[in-house]
Amino acid sequence: MSDDARFEDGAERPLNLGALDGEDLGVISALVQDAVLPVTEISWQPGKRRLGLLLNRVRWEDVEAATRRGRPVERVQSLLVVDTVLGMSSQGLDRTDRDVVLSVLSVTFEPGEAPGGHVVLTLAGDGAIRASVEALEVSLRDVTRPYVAPSGKAPSHPE
Known part of the structure; x- marks a missing residue:
């Protein structure tokens, strides 16, 4: 039997996560909230049946520690x-306005005929991207070292 994960086991390593169900996708959604990306960093590859987005995401997993230690908040390309x-x-x-910068609010799954459905990326400003999928299969992988967010602060949302 394996032991439960401990907080101390977490290290400042790049994330590499996968989601095969709605609960897993909720974790990824929380991690990409407030991520920004130029519209040019959306890649739809029909032949590979893949949609890819290169995001600049807030390192939400580190925000509390950064704030507690007086460090600026970081982002990382994922x-x-x-x-x-x-x-x-x-x-x-x-998509023709190459200067547009998008901000991700959430990533959700709308079930259809099992195991398929739609992965929906809700964007700030009433935008959305909807991918019809054969089955839910989403991954999030950090691809650069973290960098100090331009504001140095975590985004805030009015309640």
Whole structure:
């Protein structure tokens, strides 16, 4: 029998997470909340049935420790990949305006005919990206070293 994970086991390592169900996707959604990306960093590869986004995400897993220690909040570039994509659509964003910067609010799964459904990325400003998937298969992987967020602070949301 394995022991439960302990807080001390966590180290400042790059994240590499996968989601195969809604609960797992909730964790990824929390980690990519307030991530920003230029519209040019969205890659739809129909032949590979893959949607990829290169995000600059807040290191939410480190915000509390950074604040407690008086360190600035960090961001890290991460690759969010949705696999088994059958098709995709978007609303409220102009992919031809290459200067647009998007902000991710959440990533959710809308079940369809099992095991398929739709992975929905809700964006600030009423935008959304919707990927029809054969099955839920999403991954999040940090691909750079963390860097100090331009503001040095965690984003805040009015209640």
